[in-house]
Amino acid sequence: MTAQTTTSATFEQDVLKADGPVLVDFWAEWCGPCRMVSPVLDEIQSENSDKITVMKLNVDENPDLAMKYQITSIPAMKVFQNGEVATTIIGAKPKQALEQDLAEYLA
Numbered sequence: 276m277t278a279q280t281t282t283s284a285t286f287e288q289d290v291l292k293a294d295g296p297v298l299v300d301f302w303a304e305w306c307g308p309c310r311m312v313s314p315v316l317d318e319i320q321s322e323n324s325d326k327i328t329v330m331k332l333n334v335d336e337n338p339d340l341a342m343k344y345q346i347t348s349i350p351a352m353k354v355f356q357n358g359e360v361a362t363t364i365i366g367a368k369p370k371q372a373l374e375q376d377l378a379e380y381l382a
Contacts, residue, residue, distance in 0.1 A: 278329035308367035
């Protein structure tokens with residue numbers, strides 16, 4: 276199971292109304308570090324699909340959400356829980372570092 280795509284049209288249903296924690300990866304096609312972190316997030320999703328949902332949001336295609344959540348540099352990952360931002364992670368990191376940042380959701 277890999278990360279799914281969300282958009283302005285589906286964000287409320289996919290993320291804000293989701294049952295468990297949802298990590299949203301704010302990314303863009305032209306962003307090298309975003310492409311580096313993408314397979315890592317896919318791994319985290321497939322290994323922890325029962326605990327967390329990983330969604331990808333293209334900031335170029337959904338500028339309204341990028342602005343709403345004050346995305347100024349990418350990759351930026353935000354974990355939403357109960358419709359609120361619970362955790363923010365900025366920048367590409369190795370898998371182990373991301374898992375540490377997400378430890379409370381993966382336990």
